[in-house]
Amino acid sequence: MFLLCLGNSLATKEELAANGGYVLFPSNPTFESYNVVLSGGVVTRAAVVSVVITLVGTALSLLCTVALAYGLSRPGTVAGKPLLMIVLGTFLFTPGIIPNYPPPQLHRCGRGRRSDGGRRLRADRGWLHKLPNGTFTARP
Incomplete structure (x- = not known):
């Protein structure tokens, strides 16, 4: 291909x-x-903007990480313990609810007809259960 x-x-x-x-x-x-x-200029401009955003974002991220690490490594830093707890909290709690959340299942709804003769679709409003392997299943 x-x-x-x-x-x-x-x-x-x-x-x-x-x-x-x-x-x-x-x-x-x-x-x-x-x-x-x-x-044409559009693709070239988009590539330049992407490179600039990547470089600036990486530099700012590195600067913030180094400053935070240096501050937390020194004893007696102002608000050192709360900052450390915030940083460690990001390791303990993953942001995984959004990427793992399943889209609602669509089912045929027999109540009512559309003007074109087809049946309406409705979203399943059942409970979601998380399985041990990390996937979700919908229950009506």
Whole structure:
């Protein structure tokens, strides 16, 4: 699949049209499609913004982490114990409720019809039970 994408990106428009839109090994490879995408400015600007945000965010995160670690390593730091408890609390309590929360199951509802003749869908409002392996199951 990767080779097909690469071959299509290196092929000319005429070669793609002649082969039905799929070229694995182009006869005359060209970087015309890359020039079109990168010369528009949108992709280049998005890449620059992503790199700048990553660099600034990493630098700020590193600065805050180093400052907090240095402050907590010194005895007699103002509010040292509460800060330490906050930091240790993040290790104990994971933020896993949002990524593990299942979407509501949709069931057919027999009460009422839509104008197009189809049945309405309703969200399951049953209880959610967490299984031992970390997954959830819905119970009506």
